[in-house]
Amino acid sequence: MSRKRPFIKALLIDISGNLHIGSTPTPNAVEAIKRLRAAEIPFRLCSNSSQESTKSLVSRLNSMGFDFVDTPAKDSARSEFSQPEESEAHNANYDAVIVGLAPKLFDYDHLNTAFRILKGEDRPKSSSGSEVTRVGDHGIPALPAAPGKPTIPLIATHKAKYVEKDDPPGLSLGPGPFVTALENATGAEAYVVGKPTKAFFELVINDIYPASELTAPIPSPGSNDAVEEDGEVEGKIAVIGDDVEADLGTGC
Secondary structure (H helix, E strand, O other): OOOOOOOEEEEEEEOEOOOEEOOEEOOOHHHHHHHHHHOOOOEEEEEOOOOOOHHHHHHHHHOOOOOOOOOOEEEHHHHOOOOOOOOOOOOOOOOOEEEOOOHHHOOHHHHHHHHHHHHOOOOOEOOOOOEOOOOOOOOOOOOOOOOOOOOOOEEEOOOOOEEEEEOOEEEEEOOHHHHHHHHHHHOOOOEEOOOOOHHHHHHHHHHHOOHHHHOOOOOOOOOOOOOEEOOEEOOEEEEEOOOHHHHHOOOO
16 A cells, blocks of 8 residues: 655755756746645745855846745855854954855865864954953854863854856865864864754744644654644645755754
8 A cells, every 4th residue: 555645734945956956947946836836835945055145046046937036035044143242252353163155265275274263273362361252142052161172163054065056067065075174173063054954944944833833743654634723734844855965964
């Protein structure tokens, strides 16, 4: 007996490689989005893009034939952080090392600078002469001042090993290998703010449904029934991606 697909309550859709490759939409992607809207299935676009603003990303997608004017896009660089909060250490030159997809900056000099900051070689001093660090209250765990361990956090928008581009065509290195190199050299553990972390998915899901709406039991796997209780439809929230590790990971 074949297993039936569960009722789909909402969709989280990865952008690059699913909706488009480079400047070209993937086959039937534009029509698929139209069908989702017609079926009134809520969805969110989930991107680890750190090279452009959400406004620019939506504009670029619309130039390919999509219509995302009223559809919010969630991405890693702007999903978890607001403006850093001020603190007594506001004169610190560096309060974190943040790595996103910046191909032109992935050279020895920039990576060595990041390494030196993490190792405390370029640590600024406070007026009392002690080392200072400033990090906004954004859920980043405090780092202990253990011997040999960085006290300035290493933050990564994501750790994708590679990305698919059209200039040059084919696969290119993502930020993941460079983040891993810094982890290996410094002993730091990167705090990843984008997919596939649990916090990222929770943020996007809560943007669709309040947490209170997700506490009711969901039909068991294989059930094709949509159950309504108190006006709410139960079901599964599905993720559409093209890389099991980068789009789903352990957080999903």
